[in-house]
Amino acid sequence: MDNIDKKILKQLQSNSKQNIKEIASKVGLSVTPTYERVKKLEQAEIIKSYVALLDRDKIGKKFVAFCQITLLRHHKELIDDFKTHTIKFPEIMECHHISGNFDFLLKIVVNDITQYQKFINEKLSLLDCISTINSSFVMESVKDTTVFEL
Structure with missing residues:
Protein backbone atom coordinates (compact mmCIF):
# COMPACT_ATOMS: atom_id res chain seq x y z
CA MET A 1 0.00 0.00 0.00
CA ASP A 2 1.58 3.25 -1.13
CA ASN A 3 0.70 6.92 -0.52
CA ILE A 4 -1.80 7.00 -3.40
CA ASP A 5 -3.67 4.02 -1.89
CA LYS A 6 -3.70 5.83 1.45
CA LYS A 7 -5.13 8.95 -0.21
CA ILE A 8 -7.83 6.84 -1.86
CA LEU A 9 -8.69 5.21 1.47
CA LYS A 10 -8.83 8.61 3.17
CA GLN A 11 -11.26 9.83 0.53
CA LEU A 12 -13.46 6.74 0.86
CA GLN A 13 -13.47 6.99 4.65
CA SER A 14 -14.64 10.59 4.51
CA ASN A 15 -17.31 9.94 1.85
CA SER A 16 -17.79 6.50 0.31
CA LYS A 17 -20.51 7.85 -1.99
CA GLN A 18 -17.91 9.65 -4.10
CA ASN A 19 -17.59 8.23 -7.57
CA ILE A 20 -14.27 7.09 -9.00
CA LYS A 21 -13.91 10.26 -11.07
CA GLU A 22 -14.19 12.45 -7.96
CA ILE A 23 -11.69 10.34 -6.05
CA ALA A 24 -9.28 10.28 -9.00
CA SER A 25 -9.25 14.07 -9.24
CA LYS A 26 -8.54 14.41 -5.51
CA VAL A 27 -5.67 11.90 -5.46
CA GLY A 28 -4.04 13.02 -8.72
CA LEU A 29 -4.72 9.98 -10.92
CA SER A 30 -6.90 9.29 -13.91
CA VAL A 31 -10.09 7.27 -13.55
CA THR A 32 -8.85 3.86 -14.73
CA PRO A 33 -5.85 3.49 -12.39
CA THR A 34 -7.96 4.81 -9.50
CA TYR A 35 -10.66 2.24 -10.26
CA GLU A 36 -8.05 -0.54 -10.44
CA ARG A 37 -6.54 0.51 -7.12
CA VAL A 38 -9.94 0.56 -5.41
CA LYS A 39 -10.69 -2.93 -6.76
CA LYS A 40 -7.31 -4.21 -5.48
CA LEU A 41 -8.01 -2.70 -2.04
CA GLU A 42 -11.41 -4.43 -2.03
CA GLN A 43 -9.95 -7.76 -3.15
CA ALA A 44 -7.26 -7.55 -0.45
CA GLU A 45 -10.12 -6.88 2.03
CA ILE A 46 -8.49 -3.66 3.17
CA ILE A 47 -11.86 -2.18 2.21
CA LYS A 48 -14.25 -4.53 4.02
CA SER A 49 -17.55 -2.90 3.08
CA TYR A 50 -19.34 0.34 2.33
CA VAL A 51 -21.86 1.51 4.92
CA ALA A 52 -24.10 4.40 5.84
CA LEU A 53 -23.24 5.84 9.26
CA LEU A 54 -26.43 6.79 11.07
CA ASP A 55 -26.95 9.55 13.62
CA ARG A 56 -27.79 7.65 16.83
Missing part, protein backbone atom coordinates in the same frame (compact mmCIF):
# COMPACT_ATOMS: atom_id res chain seq x y z
CA ASP A 57 -29.82 10.51 18.28
CA LYS A 58 -31.98 10.90 15.19
CA ILE A 59 -32.89 7.20 15.17
CA GLY A 60 -33.60 7.12 18.89
CA LYS A 61 -30.51 5.18 20.01
CA LYS A 62 -29.47 7.70 22.64
CA PHE A 63 -28.25 5.38 25.39
CA VAL A 64 -24.74 3.91 25.21
CA ALA A 65 -23.25 1.63 27.82
CA PHE A 66 -19.98 -0.22 28.08
CA CYS A 67 -20.20 -3.54 29.93
CA GLN A 68 -17.26 -5.31 31.45
CA ILE A 69 -17.99 -9.03 31.46
CA THR A 70 -16.22 -11.61 33.59
CA LEU A 71 -16.82 -15.26 32.76
CA LEU A 72 -17.19 -17.99 35.37
CA ARG A 73 -13.99 -19.70 34.20
CA HIS A 74 -11.45 -19.31 31.44
CA HIS A 75 -12.40 -22.38 29.44
CA LYS A 76 -12.59 -22.44 25.68
CA GLU A 77 -16.16 -23.77 25.79
CA LEU A 78 -17.36 -20.84 27.94
CA ILE A 79 -15.53 -18.29 25.80
CA ASP A 80 -16.96 -19.76 22.59
CA ASP A 81 -20.45 -19.94 24.12
CA PHE A 82 -20.29 -16.28 25.12
CA LYS A 83 -19.08 -15.21 21.67
CA THR A 84 -21.84 -17.21 19.98
CA HIS A 85 -24.53 -15.54 22.08
CA THR A 86 -23.24 -11.97 21.82
CA ILE A 87 -23.17 -12.09 18.03
CA LYS A 88 -26.94 -12.73 18.09
CA PHE A 89 -27.83 -9.66 20.21
CA PRO A 90 -28.43 -6.59 18.01
CA GLU A 91 -28.07 -4.31 21.04
CA ILE A 92 -24.38 -5.22 21.23
CA MET A 93 -22.58 -3.02 18.72
CA GLU A 94 -19.07 -4.16 19.67
CA CYS A 95 -17.67 -7.14 21.56
CA HIS A 96 -13.98 -7.31 22.42
CA HIS A 97 -12.21 -10.23 24.11
CA ILE A 98 -9.58 -8.44 26.16
CA SER A 99 -6.86 -8.94 28.74
CA GLY A 100 -6.93 -7.44 32.20
CA ASN A 101 -9.37 -7.55 35.10
CA PHE A 102 -12.31 -8.78 33.02
CA ASP A 103 -12.77 -10.93 29.93
CA PHE A 104 -14.96 -9.01 27.48
CA LEU A 105 -15.86 -5.41 26.82
CA LEU A 106 -19.22 -4.77 25.18
CA LYS A 107 -20.58 -1.59 23.64
CA ILE A 108 -24.35 -1.65 23.96
CA VAL A 109 -26.59 0.90 22.25
CA VAL A 110 -30.33 1.15 23.00
CA ASN A 111 -33.08 3.77 23.21
CA ASP A 112 -33.00 4.45 26.95
CA ILE A 113 -32.12 3.08 30.37
CA THR A 114 -35.36 1.12 30.55
CA GLN A 115 -34.48 -0.75 27.36
CA TYR A 116 -30.96 -1.27 28.70
CA GLN A 117 -32.31 -2.76 31.92
CA LYS A 118 -34.59 -5.05 29.92
CA PHE A 119 -31.65 -6.16 27.76
CA ILE A 120 -29.51 -6.96 30.81
CA ASN A 121 -32.30 -8.71 32.74
CA GLU A 122 -33.93 -10.61 29.90
CA LYS A 123 -30.98 -11.45 27.66
CA LEU A 124 -27.43 -10.89 28.85
CA SER A 125 -27.75 -11.99 32.49
CA LEU A 126 -29.42 -15.24 31.38
CA LEU A 127 -26.15 -16.51 29.90
CA ASP A 128 -24.82 -19.23 32.21
CA CYS A 129 -21.20 -18.50 31.33
CA ILE A 130 -21.20 -14.99 32.92
CA SER A 131 -19.95 -14.40 36.43
CA THR A 132 -20.23 -10.58 36.65
CA ILE A 133 -21.47 -7.66 34.59
CA ASN A 134 -20.20 -4.15 35.36
CA SER A 135 -21.74 -1.28 33.42
CA SER A 136 -20.58 2.25 32.65
CA PHE A 137 -22.87 4.71 30.92
CA VAL A 138 -21.78 7.32 28.39
CA MET A 139 -22.52 10.84 29.60
CA GLU A 140 -21.08 12.58 26.52
CA SER A 141 -19.18 11.38 23.45
CA VAL A 142 -16.25 13.73 22.99
CA LYS A 143 -14.91 11.82 19.98
CA ASP A 144 -16.71 9.13 18.03
CA THR A 145 -15.14 8.35 14.67
CA THR A 146 -14.71 5.52 12.21
CA VAL A 147 -11.82 7.13 10.29
CA PHE A 148 -8.38 5.54 10.61
CA GLU A 149 -5.23 7.65 10.28
CA LEU A 150 -3.11 6.17 7.51
Whole structure:
Protein backbone atom coordinates (compact mmCIF):
# COMPACT_ATOMS: atom_id res chain seq x y z
CA MET A 1 0.00 0.00 0.00
CA ASP A 2 1.58 3.25 -1.13
CA ASN A 3 0.70 6.92 -0.52
CA ILE A 4 -1.80 7.00 -3.40
CA ASP A 5 -3.67 4.02 -1.89
CA LYS A 6 -3.70 5.83 1.45
CA LYS A 7 -5.13 8.95 -0.21
CA ILE A 8 -7.83 6.84 -1.86
CA LEU A 9 -8.69 5.21 1.47
CA LYS A 10 -8.83 8.61 3.17
CA GLN A 11 -11.26 9.83 0.53
CA LEU A 12 -13.46 6.74 0.86
CA GLN A 13 -13.47 6.99 4.65
CA SER A 14 -14.64 10.59 4.51
CA ASN A 15 -17.31 9.94 1.85
CA SER A 16 -17.79 6.50 0.31
CA LYS A 17 -20.51 7.85 -1.99
CA GLN A 18 -17.91 9.65 -4.10
CA ASN A 19 -17.59 8.23 -7.57
CA ILE A 20 -14.27 7.09 -9.00
CA LYS A 21 -13.91 10.26 -11.07
CA GLU A 22 -14.19 12.45 -7.96
CA ILE A 23 -11.69 10.34 -6.05
CA ALA A 24 -9.28 10.28 -9.00
CA SER A 25 -9.25 14.07 -9.24
CA LYS A 26 -8.54 14.41 -5.51
CA VAL A 27 -5.67 11.90 -5.46
CA GLY A 28 -4.04 13.02 -8.72
CA LEU A 29 -4.72 9.98 -10.92
CA SER A 30 -6.90 9.29 -13.91
CA VAL A 31 -10.09 7.27 -13.55
CA THR A 32 -8.85 3.86 -14.73
CA PRO A 33 -5.85 3.49 -12.39
CA THR A 34 -7.96 4.81 -9.50
CA TYR A 35 -10.66 2.24 -10.26
CA GLU A 36 -8.05 -0.54 -10.44
CA ARG A 37 -6.54 0.51 -7.12
CA VAL A 38 -9.94 0.56 -5.41
CA LYS A 39 -10.69 -2.93 -6.76
CA LYS A 40 -7.31 -4.21 -5.48
CA LEU A 41 -8.01 -2.70 -2.04
CA GLU A 42 -11.41 -4.43 -2.03
CA GLN A 43 -9.95 -7.76 -3.15
CA ALA A 44 -7.26 -7.55 -0.45
CA GLU A 45 -10.12 -6.88 2.03
CA ILE A 46 -8.49 -3.66 3.17
CA ILE A 47 -11.86 -2.18 2.21
CA LYS A 48 -14.25 -4.53 4.02
CA SER A 49 -17.55 -2.90 3.08
CA TYR A 50 -19.34 0.34 2.33
CA VAL A 51 -21.86 1.51 4.92
CA ALA A 52 -24.10 4.40 5.84
CA LEU A 53 -23.24 5.84 9.26
CA LEU A 54 -26.43 6.79 11.07
CA ASP A 55 -26.95 9.55 13.62
CA ARG A 56 -27.79 7.65 16.83
CA ASP A 57 -29.82 10.51 18.28
CA LYS A 58 -31.98 10.90 15.19
CA ILE A 59 -32.89 7.20 15.17
CA GLY A 60 -33.60 7.12 18.89
CA LYS A 61 -30.51 5.18 20.01
CA LYS A 62 -29.47 7.70 22.64
CA PHE A 63 -28.25 5.38 25.39
CA VAL A 64 -24.74 3.91 25.21
CA ALA A 65 -23.25 1.63 27.82
CA PHE A 66 -19.98 -0.22 28.08
CA CYS A 67 -20.20 -3.54 29.93
CA GLN A 68 -17.26 -5.31 31.45
CA ILE A 69 -17.99 -9.03 31.46
CA THR A 70 -16.22 -11.61 33.59
CA LEU A 71 -16.82 -15.26 32.76
CA LEU A 72 -17.19 -17.99 35.37
CA ARG A 73 -13.99 -19.70 34.20
CA HIS A 74 -11.45 -19.31 31.44
CA HIS A 75 -12.40 -22.38 29.44
CA LYS A 76 -12.59 -22.44 25.68
CA GLU A 77 -16.16 -23.77 25.79
CA LEU A 78 -17.36 -20.84 27.94
CA ILE A 79 -15.53 -18.29 25.80
CA ASP A 80 -16.96 -19.76 22.59
CA ASP A 81 -20.45 -19.94 24.12
CA PHE A 82 -20.29 -16.28 25.12
CA LYS A 83 -19.08 -15.21 21.67
CA THR A 84 -21.84 -17.21 19.98
CA HIS A 85 -24.53 -15.54 22.08
CA THR A 86 -23.24 -11.97 21.82
CA ILE A 87 -23.17 -12.09 18.03
CA LYS A 88 -26.94 -12.73 18.09
CA PHE A 89 -27.83 -9.66 20.21
CA PRO A 90 -28.43 -6.59 18.01
CA GLU A 91 -28.07 -4.31 21.04
CA ILE A 92 -24.38 -5.22 21.23
CA MET A 93 -22.58 -3.02 18.72
CA GLU A 94 -19.07 -4.16 19.67
CA CYS A 95 -17.67 -7.14 21.56
CA HIS A 96 -13.98 -7.31 22.42
CA HIS A 97 -12.21 -10.23 24.11
CA ILE A 98 -9.58 -8.44 26.16
CA SER A 99 -6.86 -8.94 28.74
CA GLY A 100 -6.93 -7.44 32.20
CA ASN A 101 -9.37 -7.55 35.10
CA PHE A 102 -12.31 -8.78 33.02
CA ASP A 103 -12.77 -10.93 29.93
CA PHE A 104 -14.96 -9.01 27.48
CA LEU A 105 -15.86 -5.41 26.82
CA LEU A 106 -19.22 -4.77 25.18
CA LYS A 107 -20.58 -1.59 23.64
CA ILE A 108 -24.35 -1.65 23.96
CA VAL A 109 -26.59 0.90 22.25
CA VAL A 110 -30.33 1.15 23.00
CA ASN A 111 -33.08 3.77 23.21
CA ASP A 112 -33.00 4.45 26.95
CA ILE A 113 -32.12 3.08 30.37
CA THR A 114 -35.36 1.12 30.55
CA GLN A 115 -34.48 -0.75 27.36
CA TYR A 116 -30.96 -1.27 28.70
CA GLN A 117 -32.31 -2.76 31.92
CA LYS A 118 -34.59 -5.05 29.92
CA PHE A 119 -31.65 -6.16 27.76
CA ILE A 120 -29.51 -6.96 30.81
CA ASN A 121 -32.30 -8.71 32.74
CA GLU A 122 -33.93 -10.61 29.90
CA LYS A 123 -30.98 -11.45 27.66
CA LEU A 124 -27.43 -10.89 28.85
CA SER A 125 -27.75 -11.99 32.49
CA LEU A 126 -29.42 -15.24 31.38
CA LEU A 127 -26.15 -16.51 29.90
CA ASP A 128 -24.82 -19.23 32.21
CA CYS A 129 -21.20 -18.50 31.33
CA ILE A 130 -21.20 -14.99 32.92
CA SER A 131 -19.95 -14.40 36.43
CA THR A 132 -20.23 -10.58 36.65
CA ILE A 133 -21.47 -7.66 34.59
CA ASN A 134 -20.20 -4.15 35.36
CA SER A 135 -21.74 -1.28 33.42
CA SER A 136 -20.58 2.25 32.65
CA PHE A 137 -22.87 4.71 30.92
CA VAL A 138 -21.78 7.32 28.39
CA MET A 139 -22.52 10.84 29.60
CA GLU A 140 -21.08 12.58 26.52
CA SER A 141 -19.18 11.38 23.45
CA VAL A 142 -16.25 13.73 22.99
CA LYS A 143 -14.91 11.82 19.98
CA ASP A 144 -16.71 9.13 18.03
CA THR A 145 -15.14 8.35 14.67
CA THR A 146 -14.71 5.52 12.21
CA VAL A 147 -11.82 7.13 10.29
CA PHE A 148 -8.38 5.54 10.61
CA GLU A 149 -5.23 7.65 10.28
CA LEU A 150 -3.11 6.17 7.51
